[in-house]
Amino acid sequence: MNLLLMDTDGEGMGVDLAIRAQEAGHEVRYWLPTETSGEQPPYGKGLLDRPDDWESSMDWAELIVTTGNSTYAAPLAPYFGKGYPIFGANQKGAELELDRSKGQMVLEEYGIQTLPYEVVDSVDDAVKFILSEGPCVMKPWGGDADKSMTCVPRDEDEALFTLRKWEKDGKFKGQLMLQEKVDGIEMGVAGWFGPGGWNEALEESFEHKKFLNDDLGENTGEMGTVLRHVPESKLFNEVLNPITDYLHRIKYVGCCSVNCIIDKKGRPWPLEFTNRLGWPAFCITQEVVKGDPIQWMFDLLEGKDTLEVSSHVAMGILMAHGDFPKGKDPTGTWAGYPINGISKQNLEHLHFQQVMRAKAPIVVEGKERNIDGPATAGCYVMIVGGHGRTVRSAQDDVYEVANEIRWPGNVMYRTDIGDRLQRELEILQGFGFAGGMKY
DSSP states (O other): OEEEEEOTTOSSTTHHHHHHHHHTTOEEEEEOOOOTTSSOOOTTTTTSBOOSOSGGGTTTOSEEEESOSSSSHHHHHHHHHTTOOEESOOHHHHHHHHOHHHHHHHHHHTTOOOOOEEEESSHHHHHHHHHHHOOOEEEEESTTOOTTOOBOOSSHHHHHHHHHHHHHTTOOOSEEEEEOOOOEEEEEEEEEEETTEEOSOEEEEEEEEEEEGGGEEEEEEEEEEEEEEESOOHHHHHHTGGGHHHHHHTTOOEEEEEEEEEETTSOEEEEEEEOSOOTTHHHHHTTTBOSOTTHHHHHHHTTOOOOOBOOSEEEEEEEEOTTTTTOOSOTTTTEEEEOBOOOTTTGGGEEESSEEEEEEEEEETTEEEEEEEEEEESSEEEEEEEEESSHHHHHHHHHHHHTTOBOSSOOBOOSOTTTTHHHHHHHHHHTTOSTTOOO
């Protein structure tokens, strides 16, 4: 099959799937948008065919996979309209994630209860609300909002400071959503959706977003995730299945995920959609996918469910370096560091992201030699995955491999991914969630 993988966000997130598809015998073209310099980032360089443009490959491709949904929506819209085989969010599907107001409205339209919220137009209005109601979750509102303006303050003082800081920095533009803060356990549920409806395998997941162990430090997007595929899910029935008709109506194809907080009474509150391939969750899914890595995607477009997955618990951790999680240094600053410790035994558990092939000096029989091999191409280097019948066995799998991988400099990863499930699973299962999952 001819696969065009469009890394529409330009972050290297599609390298792993592209390599796996290539190894399965498919013809693969991996496209990245150019930077301000006019050059593509080095992600996948020397490992994949990286065309200069994507338009010339659209008619060549039998399957087109997009990694994100926030860019190239307008240029791709005509291709969606003409029925091109695109696995990824169309504009209506992406809207559920990118425009919080739309996501909330759709949930409410289909009878899914959401947390109370207020939308304000100014910092002063936000301050008045917090002084009256107390600390709340602050999120951007609207399709063009700055997604970095998200804060879960511990108290009124932190909320007040954050608002005034945004005001001082000129970041407060448009509207802000002030949502009731609820204590509970975070859990996500996802499904693959196409013309034939939902695939049978449903994904339940537990993200770890903070940079440091024990959920300290700043939000990074995600440092690691534990997930499991199940045929039945109470959380799916309550927060995803009700919008089935809407997804059919907008002709959505791809992953639809909702992250939730399950409160102390066992009620799930949906927080936000993710309508695209999730990272690193999609890499971790590769740990339990059986057979061809992309054929099931093509089949989903045709309305067929051919995805076969293991029932094992899967887990993955991000291995990073450099100035992660800021990622503000110029492209190339953290590229070219040789990745050592790769073996035939652990290679299948290494999900390359910002990786390329490059030459690096090593010592061979007392002499300096330049050897060609895998090297870093940025800060978000790879996801190390593993799986097992329990969370603990999956952890053992992952960290055994992670301890084998090294490169010069500051290798960074969390060493406690999944630990909190020892406590949380018992609580969740008391409410009927995460059935059958064992720590």
